Amino acid sequence: MAKIQTPQAVRGTQDIFGEDQERFQHVVETFERVRRLYGFKGVQMPVFEPTAVFARSLGETTDVVSKEMYSFEDRGGDSLTLRPEFTAGISRAYLTNGWQQHVPLKLSTHGPLFRYERPQKGRYRQFHQLDAEIIGVSEAAADVELLCFADQLLKELGISDGVTLQLNTLGDAESRDAWRDALVEHFQAHKADLSKDSQDRLERNPLRILDSKERQDRPIADSAPDIDAYLSTEAKEFFTQVTEGLDACGVSWTRNSRLVRGLDYYRHTAFEFVTDRLGAQGTVLAGGRYDGLIESLGGPVTPAVGWAAGIERLGMLLADVPAKPMELAILPMGETASAKALAVASELRGSQFSAEIFGSGKFKKRMARANQVGALAAIIIGEDEMASGKVQFKNLATGEQTELDVAAVIEKMWDLRFSEDLDSFDADLTDLEQEVAQLGEAD
């Protein structure tokens, strides 16, 4: 029989395992913990939606819709699309489930998204995001709360160093249109000097010329008018409330008047947390206010703000994530002991201790393995122990070994776990004391 060629993984997909998985998991767990602190409810969304959900909300002409979506016909002939982002699906759910009754609605979710793009580091065809949205609040307080959440998340992940929050306002619809006209006029006057890409953008998406990376565009983009002169009184007031709110919460930010969004439904606040540590994929978390989106899906005018963050990108910025060590390693000797090992393992696990059986291979090897997984102790079960009903309990830190029954093992483990916690508490305390001492010296 001819041997078949093993199929390859689909381009731009990843098999996340080992250290990468630890990083991924750590990002998600931190997000889940912090979002509760802010009272965001979790929500699970379908991975695919009718194509219209994204086509309408993102706009038919955007790159995402026109060339990056995974769209297909199902067996019933309906056009479906693997979600390229969360916001549109959440807005659809808000309308189809009548979630208006829960307003103000604070939602968070995370999961895979799909875009047909050229893969690079930190950029995949199936990628994963964290997402947070506040629907139904038109006040700037929602924008501030969302940004505080984002800021705290990055701090708790330990990656806020070198990441800056860039902030801008796009004003309300009226301000935005006035500014847009002024920009088009400005760029039209310099059209001949713009790059070819930007000349295209002038037709399609003039705001985007502002953040062009093309060298020849920079002088023209830099000399373009800021929105400030075109902001209505209300829009100006809104932005002031956002920035004052951030200052009050101790969230640092910088104004980037060139930061824009291409889509029409974006209003007021636009922001990006940016790092220079990821090359071209510098944006780590981004979002803004999208008061016009739900209306574009056929719903009532509904204010909303949200952000999304790339899990892979956050994971890459993380310092080493220590793997959670296994607490107990069980080493049975021989057939009957193997059966006994399973029983002992379930008893230990039932008492909330993590335990793994290393049942095959050389004993010496298994002992080394126990050490490698970071076990606090090894439990050895052999002929002698089977007879006595006890096990050998070896503390792997001290090398001390005693014969105990399982109940005594559990007791001993509580002590061990407690003293571990105490040690790490002491370490934290020492760190704190040092910080305080340093602060004292600084004064």
Add this chain to the structure above:
RNA sequence: GCGAUCGUAGCUCAGUUGGUUAGAGCGCCGGUUUGUGGUACCGGAGGUCGGGGGUUCGAGACCCCUCGGUCGCCCCA
């Protein structure tokens, strides 16, 4: 979609102007040690040199195509 660059063992990489049986370190398995973590020493497995075609007496190396990674552009988290 455009441009550039790279692809040799599980991983990180050597491999001379084209020349015999393609190497090293780490990791893995085994032995010295039949029920105890480390070190050392010894041994072993593991490669259709990403894939296909071409040039040549001879290709891991040169040419073409293709797949994939990476870096820019576009777009975006």
